[in-house]
Amino acid sequence: MVKPRLIIIIRHAQSEGNRDKTIHQTTPDHKVGLTPEGHRQALEAGQKLRDLLRNDDTVHFFISPYRRTRETTEGILNGLTANQPVASPFQRSHIKVYEEPRLREQDFGNFQPGTEEVERLWRERAEYGHFFYRIPNGESGADVYDRVSSFNGSLWRRFSEDNMASVAILVTHGLCSRIFLMVWYHYSVEFFEDLRNINHCEFLVMKLAANGTYVLQNQLRRWSDLKRERAARRSISSVSTPVNIEPIPVRRWASPGTANDPTGASYVPPPARKSTAEMFRDESQVQEESAETSGGSLPKQTRTSTSASRETSVSRTQSSSNLRTSLNNLSLDTTRKTHLTGVKSYLGRDGGGTRSGHGSPFGSDDEASPELTPQEEPPEAIDPSGPKFSSSLARALRGELDDPNRVMADALGDQSDADVDEADLQVGTKAREEMEMEKILAEERRERSHRGSTY
DSSP states (O other): OOOOSEEEEEEOOOBHHHHOGGGGGTSOGGGOOBOHHHHHHHHHHHHHHHHHSOTTOOEEEEEOSSHHHHHHHHHHHHHHHOOSSSOOSOOGGGOEEEEOGGGSOOOOOSSOOOHHHHHHHHHHHHHHOTTTOOOTTSOOHHHHHHHHHHHHHHHHHHTTSTTOOSEEEEEEOHHHHHHHHHHHHTOOHHHHHHBOOOOTTOEEEEEEOTTSOEEEOSOOOBHHHHHHHHHHHHHHHTOOSOOOOOOOOOOOOSOTTSTTOTTOOOOOOOOOOOSTGGGGSOHHHHHHHHHHHHTOOOOHHHHHHHHHHTOSOOOHHHHHHHHHHHHHHOOOOOSOOOSSTTOOOOOSTTTTTTOTTTTSTTOOSOTTOTTOOGGGOOGGGGOTTSOOOOOHHHHHHTTGGGOTTSOOSOTTOSSOOHHHHHHHHHHTHHHHHHHHHHHHHHHHHHHHHHHTOOO
16 A cells, blocks of 8 residues: 555635625636636645655645536646746656545535525534525535545555555545545544634645654644633733743653653552443542542542632632633643644544544543544643643543534634634734644655655
């Protein structure tokens, strides 16, 4: 089996439907084309792809048959094979393009109704859940999951073919891109619904690691992150005097005193589940009961955390004091870095087996995995002010995943509205995306130089 060294997912460029949603009332979704800005984005994406590839790479495109993805692919190929400003090592005739209907956009139900009805459906969809809500005469996210699962299996079988390219590129749509990652890495439904859409012509790069698994090089954006960042910025802007920023605690997976944990922080193994009834309880509750039964005691830090979790209401002053105490009891391990600063590994099919929830802020049904390292910790572990998640199974059985205040996707669909665009400007989302892509390109150039490539 010869696996491609890269799998790159690209969302189509800006379409007429992104600029004016009412076009879907008269034009079939699959016939919506790109805007002039979209054509420019596609051409630039081809030039960016050229920087990412190596001279000896072979390329296979797998694209949605919609007009906007076809036009995006055409623009990417023009940028990739152009001989300006220098001759390109890639020839159009050597690049294979496969139209793949299973990568099409979620079916929104033929011609869409009037604006008011569409907004009602979108809000209903957000309340019901993006993954399970089936649009009238259309598809649910779960339906898209089924066909993308079928495509993933086909793609995997292609790896056994001798003529499989070294780089596989998927040109598809926003929701389909997230569903692809959900299928591949076995993200939970809750994590999927917290994921934000990727930008037009943004690259999601999955890189083949030495152990034969694919590591996602991008930091996925979440709605809960955006909410916290906006709140933090408002809080900082309201403070007139400088404040000391305390270190953010991280969840430690190594044993005390190891190279991964030089501070020697106390390690408390998660309790074993022995009965169905125990599935309804959090780890902290089971740990405390186990310690009381055995006559032992929990570490001070664990007792403090457990006690705090049982408080039903505390004053703001007391909460701040408890938070500072918790932060002082933990330290940030700054000695461990990934090969790309700021890039996290998301577990699942490639790295976490088939346990649903790995790589998700909602935990997993088996959180004692020895496969996890500090650089692969769940995203929620670095947020001391956010909710403390227990196992996804326990929370689901207690009905806590039905929290109506849980941050989910944009109520008006997968396309950002003006408020979200403004928020992205405030937190610098676009700049982060560009910096992240530059790090990926820099890493590729470094590896290319070690291979002796002349490109």
